[in-house]
Amino acid sequence: MSIRNLSPVDYVAGQVQQYGLAFVMVASYFGSGSVFIASQAGVMHGYTLLWAVVGAALLGFMAQDMSARLGIHGEPLMIFVREKLGRPLATAIALFLSVGCVAWTLGLVAAVGAGVSFLTGGAIPWQPIAVATTFVAIGVGLLAYDTVENAMIAMMLSxxxxxxxxxxxSGADPGAVAVGFVPTADTFGALAMAAGLLGTTALWPNxxxxxxxxxxxxxxxxSDLPEARTDLAVGYAVGGLxxxxxxxxxxxxxxxxxFTELETxxxxxxxxVEVLGVWAMVLFIGGVIAAAFNSIIPIMWAPAYMIPQAAGYDVRQGDRLFKLVFAGLTGVGIFSPVISWALDLSVVDMVILFPMYNGIFGLPLAAALLFWAVNDRETMGEYRNSRKLNVVNAALVLLAIVLAALSVRDFLALLTGGGF
Incomplete structure (x- = not known):
């Protein structure tokens, strides 16, 4: 049937079926932490870091392009790790990385709880909402892949x-906005925030x-690579915008x-509310809640695949082993209130610190493994990285290592000292 004979609904449905994977990837990184960091960047540095947002989207595209090429021409990344390093070490790596995913979930369910509590005027504390959110996330994450992907597309577009x-x-000055897309001398005073924008977008579970x-x-x-890249371009364009x-x-x-900084x-x-009215507040906070919940599902899918693959099992999303690992690890989210109390961390502390943990300990390791895989002759054959691709892709690995080295001391101090 030609495109001319398709109804608008059928055409859109066909496009969703053809593309959409990138929206799952973007939904995972675009959580409450990303909303907070982008807001903080605007408050502290005005429009100066708009170029960094574009750079972050390009960085995310680049990382996912490496992963897509590995999946198309080689094999899934954790299977590569198992074949190269053996089951015991691969399993240890998968478990180590999975700790970061669980930490992410602890912060994300807390963010959903805080958002809903705020919208209800504090009538319900965030803690029970966070526990309920955990069970809802488990239920959604166990749905068929196509159902979840369609939900992610709708949520990200919304x-x-x-x-x-x-x-x-908002009354933003178009000229000032345009200048913000070009790095200037003012950028040197905002490099830490630029690094935060870049680091939050290259999400290692993806x-x-x-x-x-x-x-x-x-x-x-x-022949499928152009389609995969088109998918990534559309998804990361939506996330960047x-x-x-x-x-x-x-x-x-x-x-x-x-405002010079944001407390939460x-x-x-x-x-x-003071400028645009209650409607803007409801939309903004509603978006925070949706973004936080959106992130939980794909982030927790990662260990549900990685741990069995590292141990030598070939799993699919509907398999019993996948469901058990996903439900078991995601279920740890019910302890979010306990972690908050035990470590004396506020919700905003968890929303920032737990992704920071992943940026410091998870991202450098995952980026190095991915870079190794796309350069492995045995795995990729003639499709392994060219010199030009290596120059570009190496930037991700170097950035991850530099950010980790610069941030680890502050992170440990914040984690053990009761947060910000």
């Missing part, structure tokens, strides 16, 4: 629309997931109001 609607009436899920889309040979909208809203509305990721929503 988030983009929500934050663009909030940003449009390195493993993309290499697995390309086969879910039927991408199995070189959403981040740009949040940063612009914060720079145009909160910075002139005298709820602060932008509270401040928006």
């Amino acid at each position: 988030l983009m629309v929500v934050y663009v609607i909030v940003a449009l009436p 390195f493993f997931l993309e290499s697995i899920l390309v086969h879910q889309k039927g991408w199995t040979d070189e 959403t981040t740009v909208a949040i940063l612009i809203a914060a720079a145009a509305l909160l910075r002139p109001m005298g 990721f709820m602060t932008p929503g509270e401040a928006l």
Whole structure:
């Protein structure tokens, strides 16, 4: 049947079936932490770091392109690790990385709880909402892949629309916004925040997931690579535009109001009431809740694949072993209130510190493994990285290592000292 004979609904459904994997990848990185970091960047540095948002999207695209090529021409990343390093070491790596995924979930369910509690005026504390969110996430994550992918597409497109609607009436200066997309001398005073924007976008669980899920889309040979890259381009464009909208809203509305930093990721929503009205606050906080919940599913899919693969089992999403690992590890989220109490961490502390843990300990290791895999002659054959690709891809590995080295001392001090 030709495109001309298709109804609009059938055409859209066909496009969703053909593409959509990148929206799962983008949904995983675009959580409450990303909303907070983008808002903080706008408050502290105005439009100066818009270029870093674009760079972050390009960095995410680059990492996922490596993973897609590995899945199409070689094998899933954790299977590569097992074949090269053996089951015991591969299993140890998978378990070590999975600790980071569980930590992420602890922060994300807390963020959902805090957001819902805020919208209800504090009538319900965040702790029971976080526990309930954990069980809902388990139920959603066990649905069929196509169902979850369609939900992620709808959620990410909705988030983009929500934050663009909030940003449009902000009164941002078009000239200043345009200048923000070009690094200037002011950038040198904002490198730490730029690193935060870059680091939050290159999410290491996606390195493993993309290499697995390309086969879910039927991408199995070189001719499928352009389609996979188109998918990534669309997904990361949506994620980047959403981040740009949040940063612009914060720079145009909160910075002139005298904000120099944000105490919580709820602060932008509270401040928006004074300028745009309650509707803007509800949309902003609703977006935070959706973004946080969105992230849980793909992040926790990663260990559900990685641990069995490292141990020598070939699992699919519907397999019993996959479901047991996913439900068991995601279920640890019910202890989010306990972790908050035991470590004396607020919700915003967990939202920032637990992703930071992954950036310090998970990202360098996963990036190095991915870089090794796409350069392995035995695995990739004639499709291994060229010199030009290596120059570009090595930037991800170097950035991950530098960020980890610069951040580890502060992270440990914050984690053991009761947060910020």
